[in-house]
Amino acid sequence: MERPEIDLRSASVARIFDYYLGGAHNFAVDRELADAAARLMPELPRMTQLHRGFLARALNHLVDQGVTQFLDLGSGLPTVGGSAEVARRLDPSSRVVHVDIDPAVIAHGKHLLDSADTTMVLGDMTEPDAVLDHPETRRLLDLDRPVGLLMVGVLDFVGDDVDLAKVMARYRERIAPGSHVVLTHYAGAGDEDYFRTRQLYRDHTIDFHPRSGPEVTELLAGYELAEPGVVDVSMWRPEAVEDLDGEPERSAVHVAVGRRP
């Protein structure tokens, strides 16, 4: 069996996400950074769980709309509660292309996939044409039919050097009417612990770029927003009391689902 090329000296956001979710696909370097960050911002694991809860509710909505093919941009590792598992539980014919910029995530992820209807693609989600024209994307997804573009926990890592409005517009142009985009974005917190956490991540070459609710709304220009629009993650169609319970004061994760008319 091919061995994944994983650099055990560098922390990975995908594996930190896995650690906060209680998963087993993380290493000491990830856990050390994750624990240090959570000492400054104890709400981080809970925020990660809120992302996963929203992903499941949004996928439920998309499958209800007849969407069964998904392009998961910045997918991280395809583990429990991830897009492929949830989508295929909702509709076993679902197909999922996972795209990630981190070669370690791709190598590791390939070993976790358990279906011919899912694949891992090394790519930069800020390059829509390269992602959409990738042979693996074309092999699994029919772009003449509606597709679900998942941007969950990824735009946070795209800096202002990228014209994100242009990226979003290009995806919108290229996907079929009836396609949907599922988006989350961290809004940031203005306090000292937040800035120390951001610096801690930067020291590990990971940077995140918070955006405000109006900025997130602008990114969705040209999409029809599903009710209730751009809202805090806990407010998007909460299904269970737990979704609202223990909501961290600083969760500040904006989410939305948009439909391409």
Ligand SMILES: C[S@@+](CC[C@H](N)C(=O)[O-])C[C@H]1O[C@@H](n2cnc3c(N)ncnc32)[C@H](O)[C@@H]1O
């Ligand atoms: C928080 S993690 C995983 C989030 C995942 N979508 C989930 O919900 O579990 C974010 C992932 O985005 C990836 N990423 C960051 N910038 C990216 C880019 N420009 N294109 C593709 N992937 C990117 C990282 O490598 C990482 O695996």
